[in-house]
Amino acid sequence: MRTDTPRGTLPAREHLLAEAAGPPVLDVVVPVYNEEADLERCVLRLHDHLTRTFPYGFRITVADNASTDRTPRVAAALAARLPEVRSHRLEQKGRGRALRTVWSASDAPVLAYMDVDLSTDLNALLPLVAPLISGHSDLAIGSRLARASRVVRGPKREFISRTYNLILRGSLAARFSDAQCGFKAIRGDVAERLLPMVEDTGWFFDTELLVLAERAGLRIHEVPVDWVDDPHSSVHLVRTATDDLKGVWRVGRALAVGALPLDRLARPFGDDPRDRRLPGVPRGLARQLVGFCAVGVLSTLLYLLLWTAFRTGLGPQAANAAALLLSAVANTAANRRLTFGVRGRDRAVRHQAQGLVVFGIGLALTSGSLAALDAAAGNPSHSTELAVLIAANLAATVLRFLLFRAWVFPERRHEPAAPPAGDPARRTADDPALPADGPVLPAGDPSPPVAAAAGRTPVSPPAARTAAVPGAPAARTTDETTNRGLAR
Incomplete structure (x- = not known):
């Protein structure tokens, strides 16, 4: 696959304004x-x-x-x-x-x-x-x-x-x-x-x-x-x-x-707008919970299938360890990509290593549950073992989500690229023209660039310029022009 795309995030989307001279829209x-x-x-x-x-x-x-x-x-x-x-x-x-x-x-x-x-x-x-x-x-x-x-x-x-x-x-x-x-x-x-x-x-x-x-x-x-x-x-x-x-x-x-x-x-x-924080609500928590639950259901089914397949030849403890290991690797990879949105191979080995630590905690929890059941019941039935494993896995799942969110895939602060010196997009909390309800950045912290990529039509705030459309009055704004065209 080709990956030679320009680096850096895209600029913020802005309303495009027509120019009297320059390239067409x-x-x-x-x-x-x-x-x-x-x-x-x-x-x-x-x-x-x-x-x-x-x-x-x-x-x-x-x-x-x-x-x-x-x-x-x-x-x-x-x-x-x-x-x-x-x-x-x-x-x-x-x-x-x-x-x-x-x-x-x-x-x-x-x-x-x-x-x-x-x-x-x-x-x-x-x-x-x-x-x-x-x-x-x-x-x-x-x-x-x-x-x-x-x-x-x-x-x-x-x-x-x-x-x-x-x-x-x-x-x-x-x-x-x-x-x-x-x-x-x-x-x-x-x-x-x-x-x-x-x-x-x-x-x-x-x-x-x-x-x-x-x-x-x-x-x-x-x-x-x-x-x-x-x-x-x-x-x-x-x-x-x-x-x-x-x-x-x-x-x-x-x-x-x-x-x-x-x-x-x-x-x-x-x-x-979904990026905006609300007081007391962790960003992306609801989406991550949904994704984690979906991955958890699939990985639990995979675990049970593997455990059932390994049970006859390895015994309950060895079957549990093997099934949990394989399903944990798949679970970490799926949560990395689908739940927490981590793409590419960067830190993939580290994430799998941390996932194995979380696997060890789950192994201790489920193995301890099996050992306690064996000590209490002597020779439990297959259905009893299965029920205990399901309950233990539910507890391990909750613990796994907390560890994944806080330790394996912690929230990373987004670092917007700095605009060039003198760029009007550079606005800080000291700027009196910043709207009261807009996002305020600390003094000296650059905001995301709003200028178009080099070689393309510059993009300006809608209030700063008027649209030069052939046949339209000079004072007509872009929004008015667009509405006129949509109304035809």
């Missing part, structure tokens, strides 16, 4: 391969729609995937005819490769793509990108499987689509509803960090992008769409499905061993 990429018949008609339709309905500057980029027909000449003619259209030629096929190449080189703060057949109703485009412009979400996808969606397609494609998404939910624990709809958008700063981690260059690119974003805790917005199947689609279903299943296996294995530095995609602490 939205860059819509249309990947194509041998589409000489439909390209001009579809690009003109998309351009007309954006001109009439989109309140910000935009760009349409035709990404040609090594076409062998007249597609490159049609794209070049469109770019020469329309100032908002650009053409980019790639000598290798692959939708994922085209999107990564164009998105990585784009200077627009919001990046989107759609299929050239425009199967998705374009009225969903503004709702798709609005949460990214406002700073609410990191990615946005069109969903053909949402209840409010209206879809026209054959039963074979419907079955394949729903089966594939069920596989994603079962194998990768994906919570988004539609991975393969060709109608998606992403913020530029997120793409800069996320794209280097995405390995696929074909149709699985979408799925891999979404799974990694979701596992990193980024917010994915879903938009119900109206979608009409293209009966002349050139997608090879069997080959695509096979490649997708291979991608599911590859990504699942990388996530299981912690091979991806997803912590570099985290938003700064405090950007999410």
